Amino acid sequence: MSDPLNVLVWSEETxxxxxxxNGINATVAEHLNEQNRIVARATGIEAPExxxxxxxxxxxxxxxxxxxxRHDDVTEETVDRVETAVRxxxxxxxxxxxxxxxxxxxxxxxxxxxxxxxxxxxxxxxEIIEVEAPxxxxxxxxxxxxLPETEMFGEPFDVPEPxxxxxxxTFPEGGEFRSVVTFTFGAGRGAYVRPGHETFxxxxxxSIREILTNAALWAGSGANS
Ligand code: ZN
Numbered sequence: 001m002s003d004p005l006n007v008l009v010w011s012e013e014t015x016x017x018x019x020x021x022n023g024i025n026a027t028v029a030e031h032l033n034e035q036n037r038i039v040a041r042a043t044g045i046e047a048p049e050x051x052x053x054x055x056x057x058x059x060x061x062x063x064x065x066x067x068x069x070r071h072d073d074v075t076e077e078t079v080d081r082v083e084t085a086v087r088x089x090x091x092x093x094x095x096x097x098x099x100x101x102x103x104x105x106x107x108x109x110x111x112x113x114x115x116x117x118x119x120x121x122x123x124x125x126x127e128i129i130e131v132e133a134p135x136x137x138x139x140x141x142x143x144x145x146x147l148p149e150t151e152m153f154g155e156p157f158d159v160p161e162p163x164x165x166x167x168x169x170t171f172p173e174g175g176e177f178r179s180v181v182t183f184t185f186g187a188g189r190g191a192y193v194r195p196g197h198e199t200f201x202x203x204x205x206x207s208i209r210e211i212l213t214n215a216a217l218w219a220g221s222g223a224n225s
Contacts, residue, residue, distance in 0.1 A: 004038060004039045004063065005036055005037055005038050005042040005060070005065060005216060005217060005220040006038075006039050006040075006041075006060050006061045007029070007032050007039070007041070007060065007061065007062045007063075007115075007155065007216050007220070008026060008039055008040075008041055008043055008051075008052070008056055008057075008059070008060040008062070008063050008064070009025045009026075009029040009032070009040055009041065009042050009043070009064040009066075009075060009128055009171055010043055010045075010051055010052065010063060010064060010066065010067075010161060011023055011024050011025035011042070011044045011045075011066045011067070012043060012044060012045045012068065012069065012070040012074075013025070013044040013045060013046060013071070013196035014069045014070060015066075016198060016199060018199065019123060019198060019200060019201050020198065020201075020203070023044070023179045024064065024066045024196070024203060025042035025043065025044055025064075026042040027203050027204070028042075028066075028096075028203055029041060029042040029066060030042070031209050031212065031213075032122075032204070032216055033211065034056045035178075035216075036039075037217065038216055038217075040216075041059075043056065045070060045074065045109055045116060048066035048077070048092075049081075050074065050075060050078045051101050052078055052081055052082055053081070054081065056149075056217075057081060057082070057085040057089075057091060058201065059163075059206070060085075060091060060093065061090035061091065061092060061220040062078050062093070062094060062165075062216050062219045062220045063085075063091055063092065063093050063094070063169050064080065064094045064096060065093065065094070065095050065096065065099045065102050065104060065151065065217070066096040066098070066107065066110035066196070067098060067099050067101075067102045068097075068098040068099075068198065069074075071101050071102055071103055072103075074102070074103045074104070077166050077214060078103075078104070078137045079103045079107050081102050082107075083104065083107050085188075086094050086104075086108060086184030086186065087108070087185055087187060087188060087189035087191070088186060088187060089187065089188075090188050090222040091093070091188050091222070092104070092188055092189045092190070092191075092193075092218075092219025092221075093105070093108060093185065093188060093189070093190045093191075093218070093219065094190070094191045094193060094200070094212075094216065094220050095191070095192045095217050096193055097143075097193070097194060097195065097196030097198075098196075098197075098198075098210060099172075099192075100115065100153075100157070100192065100194075101105035101113050102114040104168070104192075105120065105190075105192070106141050108183070108185045109159050109160060110160065110192060111158045111159055111160060111181070112158045113159065114156075114157075114158040115132040115153050115154060115155075115157060115158075115159075116153075116155045116156050116157070116175075117143060117154065118152065118154030118175045119151075119152060119153060119154060120151070120152045120173070120176050121151045121152075121161065121197070122146070122200075124149055124150055124151070124197075124200055124223055125149070125152065125171060125172065125173050126146055126147060126148055126149070126150065126151025126172055127147045127150035127152070127169050127170075127171055127195065128144070128145075128146045128147065128169065128170045128171075129144065129146065129147065129167050129168075129169050129179055129195070129207070130167065130168055130169075130170070131143065131144055131166065131167055132159045132165050132166060132168050133165065133166045133167075136164050136166045136182070136213045137171065137189045137214055137218040138166045138180060138182070138191065138211060138215050138218050139167070139180075139211075139214070140210075140214050141208075141210055142167075142207055142210050142211055142214070145207040147184075147202060147205060147208075149200045149202075149210060150195060150197060150200060150202065151200070152171045152173065152174040152175060152177075153177050153194060154176075154181055155175070155176065155178070156201075156218075157177065157178060159181065159183070159192070160183065161180075161188040162181035162182055162183055163176065163182045163183055163184055164181065164182045165180075165181050166180040166181065166182065166199055167179045167180035167211070168190075168193065169195075176196060177195040178194075178208070178214075179195060180192070180193050180194065180211060181195070182218075187222060188222050189218065189219045189221070189222040190199075190219070191215045191218070191219055193208075193211060193212065193215060194206055196208070
């Protein structure tokens with residue numbers, strides 16, 4: 001067995017405590033740490049160098065990023081460090097849910113990350129998630145599933161053409177979205193995983209957990225790993 005995969009799970013730490021008493025970063029890191037091959041560490045915007053100093057990025061094989069309200073507090077220096085680590089050093093980058101607007105993610109994408117006008121948040125309605133690329137490593141062991149409560153995002157999603165659309169969501173109230181998509185950012189692999197609104201316990205759902213594990217392992221197998 002090779003070295004473990006090091007995953008840094010970043011959050012801006014604004015998630016309400018009702019659904020995530022320990023924060024989304026710690027919740028996701030705790031789950032990833034249950035996997036034999038993964039060592040995960042939670043960090044966030046209040047840590048030195050906003051949690052992603054050179055040492056942190058050197059340690060990590062993959063960076064998960066969750067943000068929502070504080071995208072604009074992420075500094076240019078932070079975005080520069082993350083971009084270099086991904087593009088040049090092959091760090092994997094996994095953007096979660098409202099990180100579609102995260103500055104490191106939009107820098108890597110080169111687009112706005114904007115969503116279509118159709119949006120709803122409350123009350124939570126179901127989301128049906130279908131696996132569109134069953135042979136992609138991120139879909140390993142994942143069948144079509146439904147989340148009982150979700151926040152809806154609508155297309156068009158302003159991203160470059162993804163390498164793969166791994167999962168697509170439909171919403172019974174109307175609309176669909178490319179919910180799990182992959183990109184290549186220079187030497188690094190990137191993925192966006194849409195489900196994960198901070199008021200619903202979506203990061204506890206077994207299929208979402210499987211996708212997060214798979215995304216970590218896949219994104220960590222980039223060019224320079
Ligand atoms: Zn949300």
